[in-house]
Amino acid sequence: MNLINDVWIPAHRKNGEKIKITPWQITEDIGTDREIVELAAVRPDFNGALIQFLIGLLQTTCAPKGNSDWRNWLNNPPSADELKKKFEPVSFAFNLDGDGPRFMQDFYLEKDDKKTSKDIGKLLIDAPGEQALKKNTDFFIKRDRIKKVCIHCCSQALLTLQINAPAGGKGQRVGLRGGGPVNTIIMGENVWQTAWNNVLADSEFDRFANVAKTTEPDKFPWCGQTRTSERDKATMTQDVHPVQVYWSMPRRIRLNFMGQTNTCDLCREKRQIVKAYWTKPYGVKYEGFKHPITPTYKNKDGLSLSAHQHEPIGYKYWMGYVQNTDDGHEPAKTITNAYSRRLQKFRLWAFGYDMDNMKACCWYEGVMPVIFIDNETQWKHYNSEITMLIQASDTVSDYLSKAVVKALNSSLFNAVRQRFWRETEPEFYRQIALLRDEIVACKDGLSIRQAWHKYLVGNAQNIFDDMSQSDLIDQINAERVAKAYNELRKCIYSKKLKVEILGLPKKKEGNA
Numbered sequence: 001m002n003l004i005n006d007v008w009i010p011a012h013r014k015n016g017e018k019i020k021i022t023p024w025q026i027t028e029d030i031g032t033d034r035e036i037v038e039l040a041a042v043r044p045d046f047n048g049a050l051i052q053f054l055i056g057l058l059q060t061t062c063a064p065k066g067n068s069d070w071r072n073w074l075n076n077p078p079s080a081d082e083l084k085k086k087f088e089p090v091s092f093a094f095n096l097d098g099d100g101p102r103f104m105q106d107f108y109l110e111k112d113d114k115k116t117s118k119d120i121g122k123l124l125i126d127a128p129g130e131q132a133l134k135k136n137t138d139f140f141i142k143r144d145r146i147k148k149v150c151i152h153c154c155s156q157a158l159l160t161l162q163i164n165a166p167a168g169g170k171g172q173r174v175g176l177r178g179g180g181p182v183n184t185i186i187m188g189e190n191v192w193q194t195a196w197n198n199v200l201a202d203s204e205f206d207r208f209a210n211v212a213k214t215t216e217p218d219k220f221p222w223c224g225q226t227r228t229s230e231r232d233k234a235t236m237t238q239d240v241h242p243v244q245v246y247w248s249m250p251r252r253i254r255l256n257f258m259g260q261t262n263t264c265d266l267c268r269e270k271r272q273i274v275k276a277y278w279t280k281p282y283g284v285k286y287e288g289f290k291h292p293i294t295p296t297y298k299n300k301d302g303l304s305l306s307a308h309q310h311e312p313i314g315y316k317y318w319m320g321y322v323q324n325t326d327d328g329h330e331p332a333k334t335i336t337n338a339y340s341r342r343l344q345k346f347r348l349w350a351f352g353y354d355m356d357n358m359k360a361c362c363w364y365e366g367v368m369p370v371i372f373i374d375n376e377t378q379w380k381h382y383n384s385e386i387t388m389l390i391q392a393s394d395t396v397s398d399y400l401s402k403a404v405v406k407a408l409n410s411s412l413f414n415a416v417r418q419r420f421w422r423e424t425e426p427e428f429y430r431q432i433a434l435l436r437d438e439i440v441a442c443k444d445g446l447s448i449r450q451a452w453h454k455y456l457v458g459n460a461q462n463i464f465d466d467m468s469q470s471d472l473i474d475q476i477n478a479e480r481v482a483k484a485y486n487e488l489r490k491c492i493y494s495k496k497l498k499v500e501i502l503g504l505p506k507k508k509e510g511n512a
């Protein structure tokens with residue numbers, strides 16, 4: 001199977017039809033009810049990997065010279081035939097099976113007598129639950145129950161593992177950005193736009209590694225001898241071509257094809273299946289890489305590292321995923337680039353695992369509406385206003401969680417926080433849309449901050465009431481609840497919140 005020329009990517013057409021496509025078919029039937037509007041893999045982490053496959057393929061074969069080239073294709077997408085021609089020169093590197101180089105698989109492993117064989121289920125990153133906002137179903141079947149996987153699903157599992165590889169014991173290397181990084185994707189109206197929105201111009205992309213490294217294995221590490229990492233030998237940005245950030249191979253894996261056809265335990269479709277793969281430790285040990293679609297933060301030594309997700313994705317992450325923060329969080333290059341491309345309004349699709357070292361604890365996924373303002377002074381003002389709103393939420397969520405914990409003598413801290421962020425989210429997006437209009441009309445945003453304070457106060461009180469009444473409360477507990485409630489009120493009307501964080505006038509009658 002060839003991942004350029006054969007159909008294997010599950011997708012939905014606008015009319016709801018579920019199909020499998022080749023990568024170049026993403027521009028077929030655009031503008032009709034048959035256009036390809038979303039990826040439709042059996043697991044949400046596979047969808048996250050597939051969009052990176054498409055972005056990476058476009059970045060590798062069709063990178064625009066500059067923003068006008070980029071805009072030209074956004075408005076007038078190339079035909080599927082044109083795309084096919086662009087992808088053809090690299091198709092040799094995208095065979096899943098056969099005797100030659102195989103996509104994301106170690107070239108020499110099959111003949112290595114120190115390899116070990118593993119059940120195919122082990123190729124899947126095991127995540128016990130998922131928190132996808134859109135689809136609230138449990139997509140993750142325990143991997144122990146997966147015994148046979150079809151070649152379509154196998155491609156997706158292999159891709160997902162190489163991109164996200166968690167720590168896995170001695171010599172089991174993590175992904176190029178660490179285990180299960182966060183990804184922020186600028187969404188479009190269809191799969192083509194979503195992929196193309198995240199492709200950078202050459203001049204921007206070239207900085208991610210070394211453009212002077214132009215051989216096939218510099219781009220596709222499986223096309224030659226693997227840069228293995230015995231004795232901790234690292235592979236740095238100067239060692240590889242920039243496109244390798246999309247085609248990384250931290251794990252040495254070779255699929256063991258037995259030529260059997262059966263029903264796939266993941267997608268339930270019948271085709272050629274794989275039951276086992278070979279592996280060996282000490283794959284490529286990537287160090288010091290950044291990635292175009294991953295936000296970064298600074299560690300205590302001032303080193304910029306890829307961000308990882310450890311709680312549900314929501315508007316709290318506007319800071320860091322959309323704008324810089326004072327403590328060193330920076331959005332992905334594609335996001336800052338969208339500003340210079342004057343994308344005014346888009347949805348940001350953010351996702352990633354919550355990895356606890358070797359274990360995936362959870363999968364988080366969310367969509368944030370983003371609005372840019374063209375005028376740079378206004379854009380800065382807009383962001384500083386949004387920072388105040390989010391800091392206010394953060395402070396109130398802290399006050400509220402502490403109050404509930406005190407009132408109920410319980411350990412509900414995180415549950416209260418998450419409920420608060422989730423429930424205030426729709427109003428936040430409503431307010432920042434209004435805020436945009438205020439800033440563009442050269443107003444100061446004060447009325448939005450006042451409205452936001454009022455809203456947060458009301459919401460915090462509601463959640464407190466709801467949670468403190470849900471228990472059977474005796475006399476002593478009732479006193480504790482009353483005390484905690486009074487403290488909460490004091491905090492949410494405090495000078496710290498109103499004046500220092502939200503910049504509201506000191507006296508109520510001042511400017512209300």
Ligand SMILES: [Zn+2]
Binds near residue numbers: 149152154265267
């Ligand atoms: Zn399958």
